[in-house]
Amino acid sequence: xxxxxxxxxxxxxxxxxxxxxxGEVRDVCIEDGRIVERLPQGAPTLDANGMVVMPGGVxxxxxxxxxxxxxxxxxxxxxxxxxxxxxPELLDGETPARSGTGGTVPSTFTTGYxxxxxxxxxxxxxxxxxxxxxxxxxxxxxxxxxxxxIFVLMxxxxxxxxxxxxxxxxxxxxxxxxxxxxxxxxAVKIVNPGGxxxxxxxxxxxxxxDDAIGGRKVTPRSILETLxxxxxxxxxxxxxxxxxxxxxxxxxxxxxxxxxxxxxGRRAHFTHLQFHCYGGGNGQPWSSAASxxxxxxxxxxxxxxxxxxxxxxxAMTITADAPVEYLLHKSSGRRWTNIDIELETGCGIVPxxxxxxxxxxxxxxxIGLELFLLSQDPWRVVLSTDHPNGGSFLSYPALIQxxxxxxxxxxRLKLANPRLLxxxxxxxxxxxEYSLNEIAIITRAGPARLLGLTRKGHLGxxxxxxxxxxxxxxxLAKMFATPRYVLKQGALIVEEGQLRRALRGRRLxxxxxxxxxVLPGLKRHFDAFSSVCFANYPVQNLPGDPVPVG
Amino acid sequence: xxxxxxxxxxxxxxxxxxVCDDVNVQVxxxxxxxxxxxxxxxxxxxxxxxxxxxxxxxxxxxxxSDALTEAAALLTHSAGRVLVYLAPELSTQAQRTxxxxxxxxxxxxxxxxSEPAAAGLLAAQRRGRATATLGEIRNRxxxxxxxxxxxxxxxxxxxxxxALDPEGSHVPGGRRGRKVISVHVGEARGPAGAExxxxxxxxxxxxxxxxxxxxxxxxxxxPLPPALQGAARxxxxxxxxxxxxxxxEAEPSRLTPDPFRAEGxxxxxxxxxxxxxxxxxxxxxxxxxxGAESVLTWQTGYPLAVDFAAGFPRYxxxxxxxxxxxxxxxxxxxxxNTAGLGADASATLGRVPTxxxxxxxxxxxxxxxVAIDTGVAGIHEAGIAYRMDEMPLPxxxxxxxxRSAAGTLEALLTxxxxxxxERST
Ligand code: SF4
Ligand SMILES: [Zn+2]
Numbered sequence: 001x002x003x004x005x006x007x008x009x010x011x012x013x014x015x016x017x018x019x020x021x022x023g024e025v026r027d028v029c030i031e032d033g034r035i036v037e038r039l040p041q042g043a044p045t046l047d048a049n050g051m052v053v054m055p056g057g058v059x060x061x062x063x064x065x066x067x068x069x070x071x072x073x074x075x076x077x078x079x080x081x082x083x084x085x086x087x088p089e090l091l092d093g094e095t096p097a098r099s100g101t102g103g104t105v106p107s108t109f110t111t112g113y114x115x116x117x118x119x120x121x122x123x124x125x126x127x128x129x130x131x132x133x134x135x136x137x138x139x140x141x142x143x144x145x146x147x148x149x150i151f152v153l154m155x156x157x158x159x160x161x162x163x164x165x166x167x168x169x170x171x172x173x174x175x176x177x178x179x180x181x182x183x184x185x186x187a188v189k190i191v192n193p194g195g196x197x198x199x200x201x202x203x204x205x206x207x208x209x210d211d212a213i214g215g216r217k218v219t220p221r222s223i224l225e226t227l228x229x230x231x232x233x234x235x236x237x238x239x240x241x242x243x244x245x246x247x248x249x250x251x252x253x254x255x256x257x258x259x260x261x262x263x264x265g266r267r268a269h270f271t272h273l274q275f276h277c278y279g280g281g282n283g284q285p286w287s288s289a290a291s292x293x294x295x296x297x298x299x300x301x302x303x304x305x306x307x308x309x310x311x312x313x314x315a316m317t318i319t320a321d322a323p324v325e326y327l328l329h330k331s332s333g334r335r336w337t338n339i340d341i342e343l344e345t346g347c348g349i350v351p352x353x354x355x356x357x358x359x360x361x362x363x364x365x366x367i368g369l370e371l372f373l374l375s376q377d378p379w380r381v382v383l384s385t386d387h388p389n390g391g392s393f394l395s396y397p398a399l400i401q402x403x404x405x406x407x408x409x410x411x412r413l414k415l416a417n418p419r420l421l422x423x424x425x426x427x428x429x430x431x432x433e434y435s436l437n438e439i440a441i442i443t444r445a446g447p448a449r450l451l452g453l454t455r456k457g458h459l460g461x462x463x464x465x466x467x468x469x470x471x472x473x474x475x476l477a478k479m480f481a482t483p484r485y486v487l488k489q490g491a492l493i494v495e496e497g498q499l500r501r502a503l504r505g506r507r508l509x510x511x512x513x514x515x516x517x518v519l520p521g522l523k524r525h526f527d528a529f530s531s532v533c534f535a536n537y538p539v540q541n542l543p544g545d546p547v548p549v550g
Numbered sequence: 551x552x553x554x555x556x557x558x559x560x561x562x563x564x565x566x567x568x569v570c571d572d573v574n575v576q577v578x579x580x581x582x583x584x585x586x587x588x589x590x591x592x593x594x595x596x597x598x599x600x601x602x603x604x605x606x607x608x609x610x611x612x613x614x615s616d617a618l619t620e621a622a623a624l625l626t627h628s629a630g631r632v633l634v635y636l637a638p639e640l641s642t643q644a645q646r647t648x649x650x651x652x653x654x655x656x657x658x659x660x661x662x663x664s665e666p667a668a669a670g671l672l673a674a675q676r677r678g679r680a681t682a683t684l685g686e687i688r689n690r691x692x693x694x695x696x697x698x699x700x701x702x703x704x705x706x707x708x709x710x711x712x713a714l715d716p717e718g719s720h721v722p723g724g725r726r727g728r729k730v731i732s733v734h735v736g737e738a739r740g741p742a743g744a745e746x747x748x749x750x751x752x753x754x755x756x757x758x759x760x761x762x763x764x765x766x767x768x769x770x771x772x773p774l775p776p777a778l779q780g781a782a783r784x785x786x787x788x789x790x791x792x793x794x795x796x797x798x799e800a801e802p803s804r805l806t807p808d809p810f811r812a813e814g815x816x817x818x819x820x821x822x823x824x825x826x827x828x829x830x831x832x833x834x835x836x837x838x839x840x841g842a843e844s845v846l847t848w849q850t851g852y853p854l855a856v857d858f859a860a861g862f863p864r865y866x867x868x869x870x871x872x873x874x875x876x877x878x879x880x881x882x883x884x885x886x887n888t889a890g891l892g893a894d895a896s897a898t899l900g901r902v903p904t905x906x907x908x909x910x911x912x913x914x915x916x917x918x919x920v921a922i923d924t925g926v927a928g929i930h931e932a933g934i935a936y937r938m939d940e941m942p943l944p945x946x947x948x949x950x951x952x953r954s955a956a957g958t959l960e961a962l963l964t965x966x967x968x969x970x971x972e973r974s975t
Contacts, residue, residue: 067940073847077675077865080851084862087653096967098653099862101851107863108848131683134934134942138642139848158719200690201720202792202827326823329678336820337678340829342685343719349678529719531685531712533560536571536944 006031006039007490012048012469015440016055018449018458022437028053030465033489037461046492048469051484054440055457056121056466057396060447061241061271061306062387063318064111065125065139065148067132068347071337072105072318072388076351079103079314085110088499097502104316104351104388108142113499114394116145119468119483122448122456122508126151126241126271126386127191127320129341131532133183134539140507141543145493147456147464149508151241152183153320154227155190156197158343159525161218164226170515173230175522177514180236182538184509186451186547187238188231191320192245193223196346199323206245209258220245221262228266234512235550237452239267239304244276247324251281253289260296260303269450272308272386273297274368279423286363288424290370298376304450306382309368309399311391312356318389322346343529354391362416364390366426372403373430378441379449396443397480403434404476439480453508453547465490511546561946564639564928565595566705567834567938568684568712575948582929582948589706595836599929599949604912606921614922618958621883621905621920622965625655626973628881628903630859632657635872636846637886638837639909639926641933641945644956645838645845648885651963653849654970656858658866658879661842662890663835664854665871666801670832671843671853672867673813680819682795682829683939684711689718690827693791695731695784697815698738698807699799705833709741713797713831720793729791731784735807738799746787748780752808759814761785766821793827794819800832800938801839834938837887838927841936872898881905885959887926888914907958925952 009028014021029039063069073080083102090097100110115123128136128150140148154160154176163172176188194213195206201214209221224242231240244259246252256276260268270276273294279287297303317328322338325348329336337349354361368390375381383400387393402409413426421427434442448457455464467487473479486494493501526534556578562571573592576584582599585592605617612620625632634652636645636659652659664671673679682690694713701708709715714725721727732740736752750758758781764771765785774782788794796819798812815830822828834840843853850856850863857864872895882899886908891899893915900916911921925931928945930952936942 067844067942070844070847073851074671074675074853075678077852077867080863081865084860084864086861096654098650098849099858100849101863103851105851107851131941134944135844138646138934138942142646142849200686200793200827329820330824335676335678336680337674338680338823338829340682340686340690340827342683342689528717529685529689531683531688532941532943533571535560536562536946540944 005490006043008039008043008045009048009053009467009469010045012051012053014053014459015437016459017437017441018445019460028459028467030487030490033465035459035461035463035465046485050472052436052470052472054468055444055459055463056468056486056488057119058444058447058451058453058457059120059123059384059393060382060451061126061384062123062393063125063127063389064123064387065108065136065143065150066128067135068127068318068349069105070139071339071347072316072349073107075335075337075349076103076105076316088113090502091500094501097499104314104392108139109144112144112146112505113502116486116488116493117499118393118396118481119486120146120393121466121486121488122147122453124149124151124186127153127189128183128185129153129320129345129347130179130183131341131344133185137184137539137542140505144502144504145488147506147508149186150184151187151189152179152185153189153191153345154179155193155223156345158529159522161197161213161216164218164222165216169226169229171518172226173233174514174518176227176230177234177512178518178522181511184507184539184542186508186510187236187241188227189241190223190227191243191345192247193220194218195220195245196320196322200340200346205323208255209245209262224259224262228263228268232267236510236512237547237549238450239269241269241271243271243321247275247321249281250278250286253277253279253293256293257296260300264300265302267302270303270305272384272389273305273371274308274310274364274390277367277371286360286420287422288363288367288370290367291374291425294371294374297380304380306384307368307371308384308386308390310354310361310364311385311395311399312354312361312365313391313395315352315354315391316388317350317352320345320347322348324348325350328352342531356416359417359419363420365416366421366424369402369409370425370430373432374425378438379446381442382447382450383442397477400439400480401477404439406431406433507542507544509542509546510549512549561948562928562935562943563592563595564836564838564935565589565592566836567840568705568708569836569935569937569943570707570711571943577948580949591704591706596929601909601926601930601952602912602923603952604921604923606912606918608919609917617920617922618962618965621962622969624881624903624905624919625883626966626969629970630656631878631880633879633882634659635882635884636661636842637884637888637908638662638839638890639887640838640885640955641927641931641935642838642841642845643933644885644927644959645842646849647956647959647963649845649849651883651959651966653858654963654966656861659846659856659858660854660871661839661846662886663801663839663842666803667834668854668867668870669809670800670812673816677813677816677820679816680823680829681831681939683941684937687795687829687831688712688716690720690793691795692721692727693729693731693788693794695733695788695794695796696740697733697796697798698735698740699797699833700739700741701797701833702741704835708833713795729787731787733784738807746784748784750781751777754778755808756810756814759818763818763821766818766825788822788828789825791826791828794822795829795831797831797833801835832938838935840938840940844936844940884908885955891915907962908955922958923953924955924958927955931955
């Protein structure tokens, strides 16, 4: 069957929350790779009787196609050796699939196949230095089955800091637009605003929103404001995507709340919130501050978030937040890679294992679940593990099971070190269980809406025919780990749980307009400080058409 | 009609791992006639841009389609016992296709750098590393230490363009704002004109690195033997840096350094990031050698010495390079330029049926079963290539009209795939 063909999926319980469909048995009709209202009688059918039908999964925040990931891959030959991946047997006539390796950071082809095998058909790499965008696009070319895009790191960018210092916020906005267009990016990303520049400059880090960065008139607050306003003024499909200051530090919930308040009234997405919800500090032990932070999120519709759940087991921390990784290296004694990237950002990598017997890991695990279970609006609290930082994307099914089944969750809690769990809402007992419809929201409909992807995350006419069909199982982790069928652009790519086709993914990027008056000054900046010619900076031959802005 | 004369700028040079992307190339009548700024390695690398355009079977001229058929027959017949070797001067695009062939053929794969660069790559797998892009070095480095290497000969513009002379955002004085430490290890000398020179006997090298690391960690060893006192002084200078950069040769050719050198340097630089900031700069040769590692890593998880025989990538770092063409390998595919192969490798390849696809394939120093000439990445062929600091840059070929390596490998992949399917049915 090619993507041109029509197909009627019949008999399944459809969960399409964006269109108000909650488990009704109805047909889903597909033609030319899109969902259509109806098909003529006699169109081929796919029998989904008794099964659960959802849109394809959308990963709003993952690290799978970047030069940082590639440096992380290099650090773990042992993990790769322990998890070889044969090339899947595709249908006759398909371009042969590729072999690879797994572990916390799988090789590119294997990443694409595994996302598809999980029923995820769209994913964004959440942290790409502009200078390395070309590399990310090359990796995305080798990551089949998912439509993909990149978020572009701007929160420690030298040119941007200079514009803020000079009070040139319009120019900062035009620069952000130029950067997105030049790198084929999808969203503006901030990581530890100002803190990475402080690390590179010898100041080590910033600690609060009003710290001066390198003795200049620039603060984390001014970076947050400038870029949040820029993304909103450019009417980007996704608002500014923020990894706040003080990640992973006891007592950081105060900074997180201050950052949210600093942007009150502005659309903003706060990512991997779990890593930013710690109480304690100043001599006090770590504790959960999840209730306080999620209370703010619940009350502020302009704020969205993804959780960044920690799952027990091996992980790989990969972040532009280089100062944090240095501390992690010192405290864990594990291997450490640091890369300072000129004029833009940094990169730090440390492999890590979260153990249920370790008090801080157990606290992190509990905080993530509290955020999910105390959130009142699933449309604004997306499922993520910050793959592979909190755990692999392959652990999403186990996480879904924890959310849907209190008994499994409580059993797991009993195994966790209770030392820091005093005052944790989870330890006190949270009865909530997610419904299938809520799972459909936090794994596809919600992230698609937050990303402004009008053709993703739903099954209404005009949507991309990315569909995942699960057979019902009492073991929910098993059900979500092995979808029976997955369709991408209308083509069956997974049949009976086996990958049968490996379509090329499409590129999701934006190309917002900017005032060309910004260019001469930018060129002078490049000529003075960059090791790459201005003319060579933009990525050429980007695939596909940009997603419209506005 | 007058001769056409065109200036193409800026061109990306793959003459060494600096991958300068600001090179002006003048073309006249399809020949390169001038390359500026002046760089002896670049001048040699670009030459006049002419390359042979032959297709050979057993040394005799052949049709391209016949040659591809023959190559595919040889490789598929040997499937499971093929070595695919990524030689220099390929675009990343071509390297990706060569790896697809290796996967399909269940081949062993290695690249031109696995032999010389392995010590550093393997040490970085054990420890990680602290490094920086070249522009960061230019903008921040106020103390530069050269460990037994003077970049001038093999990397002519490294000092003038990136590390030493230019004014940086945090080093407005350029060279005047930077202190240079030159460490000579036996015959391997650092650059002249340094503020501090340290001379080490090769036998003391690893001891010196340990002393420096201990000093940096605050465990000063007293009293030190005279041979190591200079090292301790150098460590003191590094500690006084705002941003220290240590430069080493990551692809040593003539002198074989101590295998623990790379690991010692990595550990020293990591330790320096406690009291101050520091980065290790690894000098790497050109021709998109680092790109081969990058592609190998993203497609297989490993940077070198990969074996697909089991149907998936296995890592065999103790069996590296063309030496592994000995036991068990019954056919070899070399993608890239064979010019840098040593005499030993060429002798080995003379005994095993070999397919060469790449620039100057027809001039390989052995008789290949099939040799298909292509253009050179960056001179005739577009795409991307990686700098020594693994930054990807676009190639802007000043000449065109040659057979492309990426396209030829793609065509071979198609034929190989067809044959394998026919065999399996
Ligand atoms: S330094 Fe290297 S890359 Fe730069 S121009 Fe010379 S040979 Fe080319
Ligand atoms: Zn992340």
